[in-house]
Amino acid sequence: MIGLILTSLALWFAILLLPWQPWRVRESLDVEDVAIKRQTQPLDLTVIIPARNEADIIQETLNSIAHQAPGLRIILVDDESSDQTIAKAESLSFSNLRIIHGEALPEGWSGKLWALEQGFRYADTELILLLDADILLKPGLIPTLVNKLEREKKDFISLMAQLRMETAIEKLLMPAFIYFFKLLYPFKLSNQGHPWVAAAAGGCILMKSNVLKTIGGFESLRSALIDDCTLAAKFRELGKSTWIGLTHSAISLRRYDRLDEIWNMIARTAYTQLRYSPLLLLLCTLLMLLAYCVPLVGLFYAPFLALVTLTIMTATYLPIIWYYRLHPIWALGLPCAGFLFLMMTWSSALRYYRGERSRWKGRTYTQQTSD
Secondary structure, eight states: HHHHHHHHHHHHHHHHHHHTTTOOOOOOOOHHHHHGGGGOOOOOEEEEEEEOTTTTTHHHHHHHHHHHSSSSSEEEEEEEOSSSHHHHHHTTTOOOEEEEEEOOOOOTTHHHHHHHHHHTOOOOEEEEEOTTTTHHHTTHHHHHHHHHHHHHHHHHHEEEEOOOOOOOHHHHHHHHHHHHHHHHHHHHHHHHHHHHTOOOOOHHHHHEHHHHHHGGGGGGGGGOOSHHHHHHHHHHHHTTTEEEEEEEEEEEEEOOOOOHHHHHEEEEHHHHHHOOOOHHHHHHHHHIIIIIIHHHHHHHHHHHHHHHHHHHHHHHHHHHHHTTTGGGGGGGHHHHHHHHHHHHHHHHHHHHHHTTEEEEETTEEESSSOO
């Protein structure tokens, strides 16, 4: 047991000392004063929003973007909603809003990408902003994104929206989700153009439309379930510059009040992240148990070494906890969150071997749909 604890300690030391420091929160973007002043200047930009059964939140999302800048256009693509999503959107009567009634999902497409492809056909602006239907933007964020894109000569900018962290289960798991994502896709390496890391968060992505056309639009990644990172990789293949960061200015309205809701959200693509590989699943399991379970069990065998390990683990997690203004005590929940995410990954794998590649928004994608 002592050997396992020492190995876990070495693992956390390695994470702490990695040159790119994936646990830090330096990559961040919020509304800038200069962008607020720029809100009076026209933008040649189209916001494309895919929406499927979002009646409860679509008005908040649209209200937050409709007046971000003159000239802004909004395309809302109804992805076969069965609720009042479109009626709620139409009731706002925004002159710059165009609503498209989406066609039936073709074979081989994921629902979101098919909706985006239909919206892109009607977009003829220099810039495209992809926005999930549950994302509220603070005033001035779109001009801020455009400023950064122009100032730093980027082609693609993505923001990890601030997830809802109000209930106990959200506070336990949502910051951990972002922490694990940053470990898997280090923002610093991605922003430096590392050939093996192309990170993006699909909730809010600003890009140049001519590059999107060059890669073949959304047709080029039509079956991808991790569509955001796949899209970033397509841009990078063309030698284009991408950037990803955290933010307090793009806020997810999606509620996750119960564990099963978060479970299904993670299980939707967890095994996809591992490329449907049993070997990678086994490796992931061993690493997660070593990192998050061994230190806790080690408290009964070598308390000092286990406490040092847990202290380093907590130290790497605190920057995320502080960034989202949560009480530091939530950092102690990382081992529990790690174990739960491991179980969600196994759930994702078991679904896959039962013939279910992914399940989301009432749709099930089978193994036969290629990546």
